[in-house]
Amino acid sequence: ISKESDPQKLSMDYQLYGFPLSFVGEYSKAAKVTFRGWGDPKPTNLTPDKITNFLNSISVEPATEAVCKRALNHQIVIINEAHHIPIHRIFGQSLIECLRAAGFKYFAFETLAETGSSLARRGFVSRKKTGYYSVEPQMALLMEKAHRAGFKLIKYDTTKPCPGCSVGDQIDFREEYEANQLNEKIFKKDPQAKLVVWVGYSHAYKIQVEDSPKSKWMAARLWEKTGIEP
Secondary structure: OOOOOOHHHHHHHHHHHHHHHHHOOOHHHHHHHHHHHHOOOOOOOOOHHHHHHHHHHOOOOOHHHHHHHHHOOOOEEEEEEOOOOOHHHHHHHOOHHHHHHOOOOEEEEOOEOOOHHHHHHHOOOOOOOOEOHHHOHHHHHHHHHHHHOOOEEEEOOOOOOOOOOOHHHHHHHHHHHHHHHHHHHHHOOOOOOOEEEEEEHHHHOOOOOOOOOOOOOHHHHHHHHHOOOO
């Protein structure tokens, strides 16, 4: 991996090395490996005074309550995880009850490799059939809790390659595919649907961000296609 010259390919290779470490509880190693692919993310101009001033400038509230409260006014809620940090999935589990009570019916998972109806018939997550990240216990539990709460689970991601594409074009291909799947499977059939989408990393960007390699990630494309701001 360390001999890879393409920065984007290098980052992806380190991530793919870090994910399985998180699956078996090696959380510190998973973080170290993943961050190697991203480079040093720490700002160089931070001082204790700047940190204190920043903390004093923000208000803090319990995350579960904050998301549940804001979800009442939205039709699409996108929740972003870091794939190598399973505690994010535990946070997701804390949202299941309130999101279902708020009328959310569909729960789309980036990891889902089988149809939601197939999983529903079986009634539990399968290590071999359900998807890559669902091998990790907290992701499996998140999906099973969503199923038991009455959510319709939605498959929307793709593992199909973009023939002859660069890493950047492959990302572009995937973002468009994901947004199309969510629009076609849900909103074209049920325009008033309330949808939860579970994604990792940059898929949740609904606006362009500094240093982002693509102008439109999945959330931005879904907003554009449906007219519904996530």
